[in-house]
Amino acid sequence: MASLLEIYRCNLTSLSLNSLCSCRSRCPFPSSSSSKTLILTPPPYSNLNLRVFFDESSRRIVRLKRGISLNHHRIIKAVARAEPDRIDEGETKEEVDGPLMKDSASESQQKASQLRKRVVFGLGIGISVGGVVLAGGWVFTVVIAAAVFVGAREYFELVRSRGIATGMTPPPRYVSRVCSVICALMPILTLYFGNIDVSVTSAAFVVAMALLLQRENPRFAQLSSAMFGLFYCGYLPCFWVKLRCGLAAPALNTRVGAAWPILLGGQTQWTVGLVATLISISSIIAADTCAFIGGKAFGRTPLTNISPKKTWEGTVAGLGGCIATSALLSKILCWPTSFLSAIALGVLNFFGSLFGDLTESMIKRDAGVKDSGSLIPGHGGILDRVDSYIFTGALVYSFVKTLLPLYGV
Template identity: 75%
Template sequence: MASFVEIDRYNLIPLSLSSLCACPCLPMSNKIIILNQRRYSKFNLRIVFDGSKTMFRVRQSGVSCDRRFVAAVVRTKPDRLDEDDAKEELDKGNNLPVIEDSISERQEKASQLKKRIVFGLGIGISSGGIVLAGGWVFTLAFAAVVFVGAREYFELVRSRGITAGMTPPPRYVSRVCSVICALMPILTLYFGQIDVSVTSAAFIVAMALLLQRGNPRFAQLSSTMFGLFYCGYLPCFWVKLRCGLAAPALNTSFAGIGSAWPIFLGGQAHWTVGLVATLISISSIIAADTFAFLGGKAFGRTQLTSISPKKTWEGTIVGLGGCIATSIALSRIFCWPTSLLSAIAFGFLNFVGSIFGDLTESMIKRDAGVKDSGSLIPGHGGILDRVDSYIFTGALAYSFVKTFLPLYGI
């Protein structure tokens, strides 16, 4: 004999038997379950409780039940499930859709995490090889990343959230600017500096905007100039850092990576100040992001800024500690910089650049009304979502190594 019948994914409500039966029978303290009053296109349910005769029937048109069934429910004996057990079983039945949704959500999160790990490892290994190669390999790969990032930036500028308060630049100007941004790293490597190229590009773009048909707007000029600066000029400092600082970084007595580096790959001379500084800077940024995420999950209580609600002061402090610790550890491995104070200052600058780069991109995405800058990388979003922490850091790292280290002799 069936005590309960599970009806999945339909709203069930308890209803006193007095609302179904008006006969002068025993006091009706027990309750039964009926379907919520909703219409369904195809619905016909029968519940048979003893024997083959239908006692309870639900159709599209309404609910009908046998009078003897109601009386039987009222005169039920204690050997059946009591009211508390019935309520518990009902709660279990009602919670089934929630449990299914929770399982589905966990599976989706696990799938996203797997994608993030797989593609993250692939990006990390590829990027490491490109940084070690240096020269034109590094520059051309970097130019491709800059081009995609510039395209994502100008798409954000043209999004509905930003265009509601400004006039975006024409599409042809956005495409030309994306190409110019991609050419900037190449010109930086070829000429050794970028000032003339940036000035020329800014002048050409400004003239194109001012001479366009219609009514030119200042918002078009400002968003385009910032795009050239954000997506073109600032990333070029990574090329200057990696390829422009060619002084040896390893001590001659160092018996580690440099001495064991193959001759056909450049030998010990391959480990220049630019390569070591780039590796330390990139590793410090990765450590800062990782430690900030873990620290925020474990200790995060105080919101850092409304621009990025998930960032907390606690996570930021943990990220700063992880960034400086990574910089110190790698400085001991590579024997550069030789001073502990220099390693701490270098790690601090890397963290400052990474956090403000992340917040800048978050501000752009918030105004654009989007979660990710793109969908190029599964589980990670767009290129700007992955490189936002590096945009300002290259300029800070290059300025520190080029200016302050020789100045103070550390």
């Protein structure tokens, strides 16, 4: 029978498109078995297509099925068929191709199931978030606080992961838990006091003292990772509370505001903060969707090594979708009144979401994980879903508060 080469794990140390691969370790191929196992190691953050491999033991050329990609930290299961000059007696093409067809069918079913999960849970999250944004007030703030708590736990688990902890000393677990609770309290304190500066300063002082007074030798890496956690997971999300609940000026001169139903609080509840929050969230969703579709259809040029799947073509498509959504909603909702302000808001939303996504991708890359958690089936963790929103709230709030005269009304 024609020998089969079964690749379970690909880890390439050195491979170029114009050269043959070199193996870190060669596995013995028993003569009695038709299945052979090869362990390869690709260069970091490479996305290569293997075409031909020379099997020295049998002196045959093994051709791998087109489309097999090697990505960093990805386990690839594939079966490659050795193609000798002839087929042994009694062997049919179906016997040779059977394992490959079964593996392809199983992979297709798995992808379809994953896609269904993403769509179902994505729609559920979208409807829930829409209701929470419309409710505003304490409902909006408590939901933000809960998401911040889970996101902070995920962040500190990433800091403690092997990929990051091997190069630094992570904070002790009790400090991580205290930081997670402090991050969850920040949005609530923001709504109650209207300002978060004093609370953040006090929290940073408490965490620094706890780290400096621990029994073990305190390390700067512990302090820096804890402080960044307070900033990234606690302080930045508070601006969504300031945007939604702090900009309470009614937008009464808009057609939608005049017709806002009494059941939802009447005209006074149609505020600048509500409109700005709806436009920002919708623009970010449009940017992610257009970037995904554009990258799948036209993506050829990688954007950055931090996130190898992102392409310049997808980025341009996402920017266009974000600006178009912001401009369209500004016309429908009559806010902001200036068309140039609506375009500027779309650009700001896009770059805030892009760099928020890249920041979380950098943390996950150093941690050596694909997702920040497994809380949401098909989507990963909380940080995987809200990374595009972390910086955006602060940018939009600053834009509306300082650059739009009379909040753009």
